[in-house]
Amino acid sequence: MIKVKDLRKSFDDLEVLKGVNTEFIKGKTNLIIGQSGSGKTVLLKCLLGLFTPDSGTIEYNDRAYHDLSKDEKRELSKQMGMVFQGGALFDSMTVEENVMFPLKMLTKMSKQDMKSRVEEVLNRVNLIDTNDKFPSEISGGMQKRVSIARAIVNKPTFLFCDEPNSGLDPRTASVIDNLIQEITYEYDITTVINTHDMNSVFEIGENILYLEDGVNAWQGNKDNIYKTDNKKVTDFVYASNLFQKVRIAQKEGL
Structure with a gap:
């Protein structure tokens, strides 16, 4: 609260x-x-x-x-997790890299554990087989779901x-x-x-x-x-x- x-x-x-x-x-x-x-x-x-x-x-x-x-x-x-108005995804990063970014910045998780957590949240927001795609290659709605996945990846x-x-x-x-x-x-x-x-x-x-x-x-x-x-x-x-x-x-x- x-x-x-x-x-x-x-x-x-x-x-x-x-x-x-x-x-x-x-x-x-x-x-x-x-x-x-x-x-x-x-x-x-x-x-x-x-x-x-x-x-x-x-x-x-x-x-x-x-x-x-x-x-x-x-x-x-x-x-704190944040979903920005425009999504605020990094254009030069793949979907997986975008979602993994907070884990790299804020945790000391192993690469394997980070990948596992990213896969978990991408599945939760119904994004399958998008890990290697770039934001420009997916729809606006999918970009918002990537933004949500990134916001919850660190279990806020x-x-x-x-x-x-x-x-x-x-x-x-x-x-x-x-x-x-x-x-x-x-x-x-x-x-x-x-x-x-x-x-x-x-x-x-x-x-x-x-x-x-x-x-x-x-x-x-x-x-x-x-x-x-x-x-x-x-x-x-x-x-x-x-x-x-x-x-x-x-x-x-x-």
Whole structure:
């Protein structure tokens, strides 16, 4: 679990996070949604340790980040897996080499054990016989699965995903959503997903944080987001055709 308490972050005179208070639950898919400029990306980078908050605390399994020593922070970073928006695969490396990269950087595993672990996670994300292919030789959806395999190869405690469905067609995006949710359950990890995809919200939104202007304006799940009377939330999501269909179905008792 990750607990965020009164988190604030400014850049020069611009205050982006204005006292965020929330929890990201272990074993569930936690989504961060909100308009551009709401603070989603800044919050995610604070959670990753890429930005240092001006004030407030972030606790990882009840341990405050600012209380950790340098060595403890380094160990915590090893427990984090990251799926980047664009995949961020190394074009000059094969699929196997891309997935193996964190193991080479962060562990002292033997080459044989690394290859075995890579094979295990590639099988888990349904990528067979792709080890020797380069990213340019596989589809966008397959590249995202390679990125997920790389993020979980080191058996993380925390998994962060930044717009994992960006650039994917709806069917492939749904496959990626379900894969991330399945992995969250199987590894019993704390997964945090920064997304603008409303299909993801209604499909895997078990714990949803809605940010607006740097504060958490609403928190709930996929089952009650369409029932909320919070106008800020409904104004944000009502533009989604999927949201409108859900609203109509609920009113008609379907």
